[in-house]
Amino acid sequence: MRRNSFGVLFFLKKNQLLKSGEAPVSMRITVNGQREEIRTKKSINPSLWNQAKECSRGRDRKSHDLNNYIESAQIRLSQLFNEMEQNGKTITARILRNKFLGMDDEDRKTLIAFFNEHNEQCRKLIGIDYADITVRRYECCSRYLQELIQKKYGEDDLLLKEVKGELVRDFEFFMKTEKKCQQNTVIRYMKCFKKVINLAIANEYISRNPFVGIKFHEVPVNKEFLTMEEVTRITQKEFAILRLELVRDVFLFSIWTGLAFIDVYNLKQEHIVTDNNGNLWIRKTREKTNNMCNIPLLSTPKQILMKYEGHPVCKERGTLLPVMCNQKYNSYLKEIADLCGINKKLSTHTARYTFASVVALANNVSLSNVAKMLGHSSTRMTQHYAKVLDQSILKDMQKVEQKMNS
Numbered sequence: 216m217r218r219n220s221f222g223v224l225f226f227l228k229k230n231q232l233l234k235s236g237e238a239p240v241s242m243r244i245t246v247n248g249q250r251e252e253i254r255t256k257k258s259i260n261p262s263l264w265n266q267a268k269e270c271s272r273g274r275d276r277k278s279h280d281l282n283n284y285i286e287s288a289q290i291r292l293s294q295l296f297n298e299m300e301q302n303g304k305t306i307t308a309r310i311l312r313n314k315f316l317g318m319d320d321e322d323r324k325t326l327i328a329f330f331n332e333h334n335e336q337c338r339k340l341i342g343i344d345y346a347d348i349t350v351r352r353y354e355c356c357s358r359y360l361q362e363l364i365q366k367k368y369g370e371d372d373l374l375l376k377e378v379k380g381e382l383v384r385d386f387e388f389f390m391k392t393e394k395k396c397q398q399n400t401v402i403r404y405m406k407c408f409k410k411v412i413n414l415a416i417a418n419e420y421i422s423r424n425p426f427v428g429i430k431f432h433e434v435p436v437n438k439e440f441l442t443m444e445e446v447t448r449i450t451q452k453e454f455a456i457l458r459l460e461l462v463r464d465v466f467l468f469s470i471w472t473g474l475a476f477i478d479v480y481n482l483k484q485e486h487i488v489t490d491n492n493g494n495l496w497i498r499k500t501r502e503k504t505n506n507m508c509n510i511p512l513l514s515t516p517k518q519i520l521m522k523y524e525g526h527p528v529c530k531e532r533g534t535l536l537p538v539m540c541n542q543k544y545n546s547y548l549k550e551i552a553d554l555c556g557i558n559k560k561l562s563t564h565t566a567r568y569t570f571a572s573v574v575a576l577a578n579n580v581s582l583s584n585v586a587k588m589l590g591h592s593s594t595r596m597t598q599h600y601a602k603v604l605d606q607s608i609l610k611d612m613q614k615v616e617q618k619m620n621s
Contacts (some may be wrong), residue, residue: 217466219306220247221296225255225269225285231369233258239369240281240289244308244315246296251308253316255288257281291315326421327364330411332356346503347512349478356407363389364541375420383425401430405499412568438599439559440568448555450515459554462547464519465538469566471574472590477502480538487512487520488534501590508590515580530590571597 221347222245227238237258244251259281263273270285271278295314299306334357337350363386364373373382385399386408390401415421441449450467454460478501486499495512520535528537539565540546548561559565567589575585586597 219296219300221245221306221311223292225288225291227259227261227264228369229261232261233369236260238264244312246306246308246311249308251312253312254305255284256368256370257284258369275591287460288315293369303305324375324415325377326375327357328414329370329375329420330589331361333411333414342505346501346505348503352403353411356404359390359394359404360386360408362393375415377421378415378421378425380429381425383408383429384436393468398432402433405431406612421524438568439562439565440572441470441557441559441561441565443573445557445559446569446573448557449551452551452555454551454554459547459551461537462539462544463551464522464543466518466548466551466561466566468519468536469563470569472497473567473575474499474508474510475501475503475567475572476538476541476544478508480534480537482535483533484535498620504590504592506590508588508594510588550590 222583224243224245226241228241228244229238232238235258240255240263242253242255242256242260259271259273260277262276265269265272271284273279277563292311295311296306299311299314330353334350337345337353341350361371363382364370366389367385383405387401388406390396390404392400396404409426412424412426415435432491448466449463452463454463465479468474469476470478470483474482474497482497482499483503486497488496488498490496495517497508497510497512500507523529523536526537529535534559539547545562548563548565552559552561563618571585571589575588576582582594582597586594589597591597
């Protein structure tokens with residue numbers, strides 16, 4: 216019977232230096248030519264490392280502890296290898312690695328892998344239980360978590376049983392400082408993280424909930440909207456740059472239809488229907504909630520659709536408008552605001568708020584009809600826009616004053 220070959224090598228990841236300038240120490244297990252690596256969570260100043268002897272040359276406490284760890288690991292791996300060989304068990308580098316780490320099948324479950332499994336299942340349920348935008352938020356949350364783990368631990372993933380409250384708080388801090396997310400955006404990602412953790416707890420992969428004692432507090436958001444004078448200013452503005460003209464047109468289309476960005480992005484010919492009187496309507500389920508929107512197609516959005524009929528991007532994607540990605544779109548909206556002398560932060564949401572408030576509610580369209588056009592499941596959601604009716608109140612009271620003074 217041919218004997219198994221076995222070797223252990225300790226080395227530095229010099230291309231992945233930490234902020235301290237130290238290099239992570241990795242361990243490579245080789246069995247019959249197959250390799251598995253383990254990040255030891257140890258690090259050292261590269262100038263102190265002796266690769267020939269696989270140890271630190273330093274005399275400080277940290278170097279002493281590292282050398283003790285290396286020696287203990289080598290002894291432990293040799294013992295495990297010899298025991299498995301004597302008992303006639305199958306030995307691979309991965310099996311030996313898992314034995315060394317003390318992991319059985321359930322213990323091997325890792326956070327990012329488990330998160331991605333969840334996301335893949337959700338993606339298969341788009342249009343059934345989930346909207347595409349929700350799944351993309353879960354996927355983004357997973358990527359951000361992996362970035363944090365790589366930065367903090369020098370690992371690509373983390374065992375679920377090692378997920379503690381510290382990681383949850385670090386993730387919140389990371390989102391605010393590294394990703395520059397606002398409070399309510401951070402909370403959306405934290406809720407995604409919490410949902411996956413709750414699933415891991417239900418499957419008994421985690422014994423203690425790392426979210427215990429951690430509360431989320433959303434902050435009230437002042438929904439920015441444009442006045443009709445500002446809408447006219449944007450409409451009449453001549454742009455020398457085509458990309459700004461395109462973004463302006465898409466923005467105006469949203470203002471006159473109330474469609475959210477993702478719904479404009481995915482708008483297709485099949486969503487345009489004609490009623491018995493020959494009137495054109497947009498009839499489309501919202502990507503976010505799957506609620507149906509019924510919106511009369513007015514002259515301005517109709518002209519915008521005609522303008523981009525046959526556009527190469529529209530032909531390629533099978534859509535009615537050549538909408539670019541959300542990030543670029545919002546960036547160009549800031550340019551448009553500057554060029555039009557509008558001192559407001561324009562975004563994809565601004566158009567929807569403007570439709571609900573200035574175009575609809577301020578012109579006496581009923582709350583229930585606005586809710587139907589916005590695709591809200593109830594008028595309670597539409598009430599968020601009601602505060603902008605102060606303008607209408609002012610106009611009504613000015614009329615009262617005129618009557619009293621006449």
